[in-house]
Amino acid sequence: MVTTVTSLDNPTVKLARSLSKRRDRQRERAFVVEGVRALSEAVGAGAIPRAIFIARELLGDGEAQERLLVALTESREAGPGRHMRVLEVTPQVMKSLSETDAPQGIAAILPFPESTPPKAGTPLIVIADGVRDPGNLGTMLRTALGAGATALYTTPETVDLYNPKVVRAAMGAHFRLALRSNVGWDALDEELIGCDSIWGADAGGEQLYTAADWTTPTALIVGNEDRGISPEARERCTDLLAIPLAGELESLNAAVASAVILFEAARQRRG
Amino acid sequence: MVTTVTSLDNPTVKLARSLSKRRDRQRERAFVVEGVRALSEAVGAGAIPRAIFIARELLGDGEAQERLLVALTESREAGPGRHMRVLEVTPQVMKSLSETDAPQGIAAILPFPESTPPKAGTPLIVIADGVRDPGNLGTMLRTALGAGATALYTTPETVDLYNPKVVRAAMGAHFRLALRSNVGWDALDEELIGCDSIWGADAGGEQLYTAADWTTPTALIVGNEDRGISPEARERCTDLLAIPLAGELESLNAAVASAVILFEAARQRRG
Numbered sequence: 324m325v326t327t328v329t330s331l332d333n334p335t336v337k338l339a340r341s342l343s344k345r346r347d348r349q350r351e352r353a354f355v356v357e358g359v360r361a362l363s364e365a366v367g368a369g370a371i372p373r374a375i376f377i378a379r380e381l382l383g384d385g386e387a388q389e390r391l392l393v394a395l396t397e398s399r400e401a402g403p404g405r406h407m408r409v410l411e412v413t414p415q416v417m418k419s420l421s422e423t424d425a426p427q428g429i430a431a432i433l434p435f436p437e438s439t440p441p442k443a444g445t446p447l448i449v450i451a452d453g454v455r456d457p458g459n460l461g462t463m464l465r466t467a468l469g470a471g472a473t474a475l476y477t478t479p480e481t482v483d484l485y486n487p488k489v490v491r492a493a494m495g496a497h498f499r500l501a502l503r504s505n506v507g508w509d510a511l512d513e514e515l516i517g518c519d520s521i522w523g524a525d526a527g528g529e530q531l532y533t534a535a536d537w538t539t540p541t542a543l544i545v546g547n548e549d550r551g552i553s554p555e556a557r558e559r560c561t562d563l564l565a566i567p568l569a570g571e572l573e574s575l576n577a578a579v580a581s582a583v584i585l586f587e588a589a590r591q592r593r594g
Numbered sequence: 595m596v597t598t599v600t601s602l603d604n605p606t607v608k609l610a611r612s613l614s615k616r617r618d619r620q621r622e623r624a625f626v627v628e629g630v631r632a633l634s635e636a637v638g639a640g641a642i643p644r645a646i647f648i649a650r651e652l653l654g655d656g657e658a659q660e661r662l663l664v665a666l667t668e669s670r671e672a673g674p675g676r677h678m679r680v681l682e683v684t685p686q687v688m689k690s691l692s693e694t695d696a697p698q699g700i701a702a703i704l705p706f707p708e709s710t711p712p713k714a715g716t717p718l719i720v721i722a723d724g725v726r727d728p729g730n731l732g733t734m735l736r737t738a739l740g741a742g743a744t745a746l747y748t749t750p751e752t753v754d755l756y757n758p759k760v761v762r763a764a765m766g767a768h769f770r771l772a773l774r775s776n777v778g779w780d781a782l783d784e785e786l787i788g789c790d791s792i793w794g795a796d797a798g799g800e801q802l803y804t805a806a807d808w809t810t811p812t813a814l815i816v817g818n819e820d821r822g823i824s825p826e827a828r829e830r831c832t833d834l835l836a837i838p839l840a841g842e843l844e845s846l847n848a849a850v851a852s853a854v855i856l857f858e859a860a861r862q863r864r865g
């Protein structure tokens with residue numbers, strides 16, 4: 324087995340740490356995924372880490388941990404991953420590259436997974452247009468995947484898809500959903516060509532979301548938490564959606580609102 | 595105008611700071627609410643602060659701020675609030691009692707609002723049974739209010755209803771929804787007497803949530819993020835609900851799952 328890395332100056336450790344910055348993630352086209360569950364999802368979906376960091380003292384020895392380590396070893400031996408670096412590190416080194424106060428003991432550098440093709444079937448495209456809170460965007464990814472969305476795109480005004488807090492909230496959804504980040508409206512127009520309706524989720528909307536038809540090719544645009552959707556998005560929308568709210572509530576959390584709408588789409592599509 | 599409080603040892607400031615601890619909140623039956631929007635919601639719903647802290651340098655002078663200050667002055671002069679203390683404080687003092695890195699410049703000590711009667715109409719009761727993440731519970735409050743739930747109860751295993759992160763995510767919903775915290779199952783049984791169905795939100799459920807009837811008196815129990823609902827809850831449930839998930843997703847975030855279910859209830863109740 325390899326010796327344990329104790330130095331914070333190890334080049335691979337330094338690379339992982341640099342990926343907390345968007346600029347460095349963009350340059351490397353890579354990001355860090357932490358924890359047994361998120362990494363298991365990634366590897367299960369076919370992702371091949373560039374490097375893996377293991378701090379045995381933090382990892383524990385549950386069944387999920389064992390399964391993950393076996394899967395990593397197999398993917399390493401199978402071919403393209405055979406040059407994957409596996410670094411045993413001290414808890415201190417793990418903490419230096421973790422975004423959490425209590426790291427789980429395993430983390431990896433993974434390439435951007437933006438090559439998953441859109442899911443087959445009637446398009447249900449989600450566009451995050453200026454969503455700023457990383458927890459909201461991550462939850463939207465997980466929710467969009469569960470509701471059967473076929474692809475998710477983000478505009479340049481949106482928080483980075485590979486921000487560590489987005490990655491944590493998405494719980495592995497990055498690897499199972501067709502994604503593109505930083506997409507401008509010209510490119511989005513091409514993606515939206517086949518859509519019968521483009522709906523905007525907005526607190527000021529008029530079209531009851533349950534009365535909209537979600538069974539044909541459709542897109543949903545989710546805007547900024549405070550300002551709603553952008554003028555560019557607005558001019559592309561068939562209409563803005565309304566979710567009727569009781570209790571004099573002005574709006575729902577952005578991730579909750581998109582979940583309510585996307586699962587109405589899923590309900591209609593089940594027929 | 596009063597002089598500006600500069601000392602972190604001011605007794606009212608110390609009281610506010612102590613309310614970051616659950617034990618102290620329980621003893622005082624009071625908690626701290628921060629920010630213009632949440633406080634406006636509270637005052638708009640009739641809450642009367644015991645004390646208000648204002649740091650002018652942080653507050654800014656938007657329209658919402660002005661409206662809130664007028665409303666606070668009026669509620670103070672109107673009667674029961676006339677002994678309300680208003681303290682101008684330095685930014686440093688405000689930061690000492692704030693849970694956020696960038697406090698908005700206004701905060702207040704408010705009494706527990708557990709006297710709002712359940713909303714009239716067909717009961718739709720939400721029980722949080724072991725929800726541990728404060729952001730999830732706060733979002734559940736906001737969502738339950740918006741979906742027309744008539745009351746929300748928490749079991750002793752649930753994160754404290756007045757935890758500052760719960761309060762922040764709920765965005766004022768504490769003051770518009772009938773609430774009871776720390777309720778044991780004997781007391782809950784009495785609250786549930788009139789319910790035709792008691793559904794459990796659980797990743798392992800079998801009853802399709804859209805096929806359940808939400809138009810009669812109903813309760814929804816939401817369990818712990820990892821372990822699901824407790825055995826005590828399970829034995830009271832008519833059945834556990836299933837939300838069909840695509841993308842090999844195992845579960846949704848707890849707040850998202852309850853939102854999806856509660857807005858299906860709202861949809862059915864609109865007829």
